[in-house]
Amino acid sequence: MDGVATARSPALIALDWGTSSLRAYLLGPDGAVLDSRSAPQGIMQVPGGDFAAVFEAVTGEWRHRWPELKSIAAGMIGSAQGWVEAPYLPCPAGPEELAGGLVPVPGGALLVVPGVAQYGEAPNVMRGEETQIAGALALNPALREGSLLVMPGTHSKWVSIEQGRIARFDTYMTGELFAVLRGHSILGRFARDVPKAAEDAAADAAFLRGVQAVREGGQVAPLLFSARALVLTGGLRPELSLDYLSGLLIGEELLCGLRGRREGVVLIGDPALCRRYREALALLGVSEVREIENAATAGLWRIAIQAGLAAGISEETV
Amino acid sequence: MDGVATARSPALIALDWGTSSLRAYLLGPDGAVLDSRSAPQGIMQVPGGDFAAVFEAVTGEWRHRWPELKSIAAGMIGSAQGWVEAPYLPCPAGPEELAGGLVPVPGGALLVVPGVAQYGEAPNVMRGEETQIAGALALNPALREGSLLVMPGTHSKWVSIEQGRIARFDTYMTGELFAVLRGHSILGRFARDVPKAAEDAAADAAFLRGVQAVREGGQVAPLLFSARALVLTGGLRPELSLDYLSGLLIGEELLCGLRGRREGVVLIGDPALCRRYREALALLGVSEVREIENAATAGLWRIAIQAGLAAGISEETV
Numbered sequence A, B: 001m002d003g004v005a006t007a008r009s010p011a012l013i014a015l016d017w018g019t020s021s022l023r024a025y026l027l028g029p030d031g032a033v034l035d036s037r038s039a040p041q042g043i044m045q046v047p048g049g050d051f052a053a054v055f056e057a058v059t060g061e062w063r064h065r066w067p068e069l070k071s072i073a074a075g076m077i078g079s080a081q082g083w084v085e086a087p088y089l090p091c092p093a094g095p096e097e098l099a100g101g102l103v104p105v106p107g108g109a110l111l112v113v114p115g116v117a118q119y120g121e122a123p124n125v126m127r128g129e130e131t132q133i134a135g136a137l138a139l140n141p142a143l144r145e146g147s148l149l150v151m152p153g154t155h156s157k158w159v160s161i162e163q164g165r166i167a168r169f170d171t172y173m174t175g176e177l178f179a180v181l182r183g184h185s186i187l188g189r190f191a192r193d194v195p196k197a198a199e200d201a202a203a204d205a206a207f208l209r210g211v212q213a214v215r216e217g218g219q220v221a222p223l224l225f226s227a228r229a230l231v232l233t234g235g236l237r238p239e240l241s242l243d244y245l246s247g248l249l250i251g252e253e254l255l256c257g258l259r260g261r262r263e264g265v266v267l268i269g270d271p272a273l274c275r276r277y278r279e280a281l282a283l284l285g286v287s288e289v290r291e292i293e294n295a296a297t298a299g300l301w302r303i304a305i306q307a308g309l310a311a312g313i314s315e316e317t318v
Helices: A051-065 A095-100 A129-139 A141-145 A174-184 A186-193 A200-217 A226-232 A238-258 A271-283 A295-306 B051-065 B095-100 B129-139 B141-145 B174-184 B186-193 B200-217 B226-232 B238-258 B271-283 B295-306
Strands: A012-017 A022-027 A033-039 A071-074 A116-118 A124-126 A146-151 A156-162 A165-172 A265-268 A289-292 B012-017 B022-027 B033-039 B071-074 B116-118 B124-126 B146-151 B156-162 B165-172 B265-268 B289-292
Touching (some): A022 A051, A051 A071, A095 A129, A116 B226, A129 A141, A129 A289, A141 A156, A165 A238, A174 A238, A174 B174, A200 A271, A226 B124, A238 A271, B012 B295, B022 B051, B095 B295, B129 B141, B129 B146, B129 B289, B165 B238, B186 B226, B238 B271
Parallel strands (some): B012 B071
Antiparallel strands (some): A012 A022, A156 A165, B156 B165
16 A cells, blocks of 8 residues: 555546446546546446456556555446346445455456445435435535436436435436437337438427427326327428427426426536436426536445445545 | 129228338238238338338239228328328327328329328327228217327327317337337346346236325336335346336336326237236226227228228128
8 A cells, every 4th residue: 555645646447337338537636527438338348248258458557566555346247148247225325334245256356336226115226326416415515315316328317315325216217218218219200211310409499399399298198199190280390390399208207206396496417408307307397407417426435435445545534 | 984883892992101110911801801811011211212112012912902992001101201291280180181181192003191280389290190090980980089099119199089070199219219218228238137037926016006106206217116116125026127127118108198087098009018007097996997909900991991992892781
């Protein structure tokens, strides 16, 4: 061990290793990113399941130069299809429980953050988001007392935070629904035939028109087909039909998730997607919307500190 | 012309020509099916768009033997991607309007029934179902005065009948949603990994559990992912997850379509699918459910009679 960490000395190797990609970060003693690498080897794209080889290819240079560094990872790498299964922790769960549930891969080169599950009548699971949430709470301590986190994506999570922990959560398959409808249903046909991108203002208007349609109709099921019928009856340009569809699906998620609430929400996710959620939320009367970026690295750092993994850093010094 | 039709003389060639298949019927003077043929050449599977060749291959023998017979077709063959485009008729539309809107293919060998469109704030289109509806009303004249027809399928139609005509309708993409989620989303993965069919009783119970979950929750969006989360948390066997998903989607369609009504409905569609709709309707308190079979041929016959196309048959004699 180097003993004393300097401003330039790395303190941790942190990985966000999901289904479709791997991002690795070299973090300094304050949790700042000193260096980063990414690779297309998400857990579904690892040849022969040789996760150790991918880990070595992406982080080997760092680990050989600073052999004292510990490595931590969150995401689907801890699923049954990953390198090692890190069993779900039950709600309520926060950084302390996550740090206590870390699971080493065979050989011990990497510690994996567990996912979180909700049991009972509304079963639900998350893997990766629990770490982003730990990061969001570290970056914004005021959220610990009680807040609603909205994490747009393939499987959007709506997370209620109480006393610094994940109290309960819902999942909306909005992103995956959009992707399968675009790629494989009749609703994607116009956009496949007319691939020319629409101008931004028209696309935004079509998106908000979809949100408004769900708001007025109350439910998306009888409206989905209107993304096609509107075009066939001359009410929508074909190249805008996917923006309208996106508005329908995101509008449905927001209506269900808000359940009439208008208090502020916190968005965590891809900035372009968060922008659309923000616009839709404004249309639904929710204007107090905060966004948190870099939640994943902040969460990996927070959990590593809790577990005493950061080189030369103890929890008390942070 | 033979002049007088005997019990064995055919009176019409009727085609149900959709996206994925073609069914052709030789109908007698009472509209009964004397002979039938089917081919996998739906409009998306016609090589080079040579619809005339497919028509000749399937119906040529009949037409050469009885050259006086007229031919009529309904379905996607009348769409912009079909043999000839038969423009949508506006609601309200019934057999008279459909007969008046028949469009001949180039050369005139076949007359195509137009689809029906609903314009305005809730635009919608149908093509093929208008003919089944004409058949259902011919088979059950009591439905003409006012009824709710539910037509389960890829794009389920919910049709309000008033004064013998299609007054308005909704479309639910239930069948296509199920197909794309099964084939292309994470929800289909368990069933793809565990292809062994579940026993019928367990499958029916999982289906009804899905219907009940939507009934209690009120909306499907936050429940879709439970088709996976229930399995991961030990509450559902993986080989039953698609039956549960089917219950969620059909339950949502029924809740939206019924809007609290409990009056009887009429089902028109595939018998196995109608059986599940019937079970779900019973769970939702709707027990007066009728089923109508062979609606397509009855509708083609009814429209042909209206248009004076049946050999030796006038509308007055029916």
